[in-house]
Amino acid sequence: MSSSDRQYDLVVWGATGVAGRLTAEYLTEQYTPDSLSLAIGGRDEDRLRAVESELVDRSDDWEELPIVIGDATDPESLRDLAERTRVVCTTVGPYTTYGTPLVEACIEAGTDYCDLTGEVNWTREIVDEYHDAAVAAGTRIVHSCGFDSVPADLGTLLVQSFAMEEFEVPCRQVRIYVEDTAGGVSGGTLASAAELFEAASKDPDVRKVLGNPYSLAPPGEREGVDPGEQRLPRKDPLRSTWTAPSPMAPVNERVVRRSNALLDYPWGRDFRCTEVIPTGRGLGGAATAGVVAGGLGLFTLAMSIGPTRSALKRFVFPDPGEGPSDEQMEKGHFSVRTRGQGVTEDGPFTVDAVIGADRDPGYGGTARMLGESAMCLVEDDTDSPLDGGVLTPASAIGEPLADRLRAVGFTASASVAEESR
Structure with a gap:
């Protein structure tokens, strides 16, 4: 048909x-x-x-x-x-x-x-x-x-298209900043996260997939120069701010790398991408980055332990099919900035793309x-x-x-x- x-x-x-x-x-x-x-x-x-x-x-x-x-x-x-x-x-x-x-x-x-x-x-x-x-x-x-993963994937595409149009070369690296989000999390989203941790706890092949930054690239092309997601607080190399790890980075970075591979590497085989959460400047920004990184680490640890994961699913997480309230969704918003840096004969250049909306990001x-x-x-x-x-x-x-x-x-x-x- x-x-x-x-x-x-x-x-x-x-x-x-x-x-x-x-x-x-x-x-x-x-x-x-x-x-x-x-x-x-x-x-x-x-x-x-x-x-x-x-x-x-x-x-x-x-x-x-x-x-x-x-x-x-x-x-x-x-x-x-x-x-x-x-x-x-x-x-x-x-x-x-x-x-x-x-x-x-x-x-x-x-x-x-x-x-x-x-x-x-x-x-x-x-x-x-x-x-x-x-x-x-x-x-x-x-x-x-x-x-997951339109703002990161499409933002990277916009950055690279603009760089090629204005500077005739792609950006060698992009950093994706989850700058501002407000909204709720559903039972379905948390159930998917629990499923991922469950699979990783039982299957070493799943752990290998999650440990390889190029795991979504085509077969035979699953290695490269990019070390993968940021795991600790860090002073950002492209902005004067501290950053913390993003919980969505393990998904979004791999999707962006797959896009580059499927499109036959228009951004180069040495292209790098990292997604982070900016937390501000100075001591306050550093402290906030540490809190965010620590909280994400504790959540990851809890979800990696079977009894703790089961307890969270049973007593804390909403049931699949349940989501945030209408009020939470109405007050939601998000802004994701993708910054790319490249080099021409005249020196380095930096390009920004922003994708955002006055809507709850998850719904x-x-x-x-x-x-x-x-x-x-x-x-x-x-x-x-x-x-x-x-x-x-x-x-x-x-x-x-x-x-x-x-x-x-x-x-x-x-x-x-x-x-x-």
């Missing part, structure tokens, strides 16, 4: 969860039935009907939303889902547990796919098992289309990033040279995603850094 014969343009899979519902809500606010054939999917028909009723009641344009019933553990129902739509947009995690059969179904059906995963070990499995099949099928499997912002990533696939609105494979936002879509995010209120800009003016 060709993609033009499909019943739907797009199915939001997992629409009864927090992220899925918000993504469906965003799409019904931003698009009309005349411009998008949309359906919502999941395994619980009653809950899906409730979501549909809520979304239709809020909308002036949508009188109904078709519902697709299936089960993440039933390959036959997933094949039926994939064959009925041009694109699947899935928020059903942990992906290590529930993601692989849907990827397989999409490749078999020639259906494009995007998700929110930050599970590096699972992404590596999909790369190794399915990249070649996805290339052969001309199917785009696009991981990490939310806060309001992520719903828009995921929704617009899916729409880029639906409308084939990309500048990518790649027709298929296990891809990243920058390598699968590119700058058209930045254009779409600007159009819905995001900041997504690049310029010469203040220090270079």
Whole structure:
């Protein structure tokens, strides 16, 4: 079946969860039935009907939303889902547990796919098992289309595109600064983190994946000059500020390196990237960096110990499907700055890109990033040279995603850094 014969343009899979519902809500606010054939999917028909009723009641344009019933553990129902739509947009995690059969179904059906995963070990499995099949099928499997890892991946692409346009050479290194975030964390996100720690505690191969900065690069190219994420407080080499490790760095840095590899190394094989949290200048900045690094270290230690991890999941973490309150999401915002440095015959230069929004990064912002990533696939609105494979936002879509995010209120800009003016 060709993609033009499909019943739907797009199915939001997992629409009864927090992220899925918000993504469906965003799409019904931003698009009309005349411009998008949309359906919502999941395994619980009653809950899906409730979501549909809520979304239709809020909308002036949508009188109904078709519902697709299936089960993440039933390959036959997933094949039926994939064959009925041009694109699947899935928020059903942990992906290590529930993601692989849907990827397989999409490749078999020639259906494009995007998700929110930050599970590096699972992404590596999909790369190794399915990249070649996805290339052969001309199917785009696009991981990490939310806060992990659009701001880092797309920000790096904007920095490098601007550097090439203005200076005719790419930046040798980029540093990604999670400057300002406010919002809540869902049970699903924490469940995915727990799944990752559980896998690492049992499987030495998973530990190797998490220990290799190039673990998401293509086979045979999984080594290089970049030492990987920052683990201790450090005075930043590109800014006059102290920085602490970022909890998202193990995901986002590897996604950026995969983008560089998939695009055939336009930024060079000696390209380096690091994601950090800036904490300020002087003694206060140093102290804050130490507190952040220490807190992240304690959390990592607690999650690495089985009984402690189980206790956190049982007594502290919200249940999967639960998320922050509407008030938390309304007050949320984020700003991620990517700074790149390169060298020409005239000397060094520095370029900045900023991606941000007045939205909760994990939900309001992520719903828009995921929704617009899916729409880029639906409308084939990309500048990518790649027709298929296990891809990243920058390598699968590119700058058209930045254009779409600007159009819905995001900041997504690049310029010469203040220090270079």
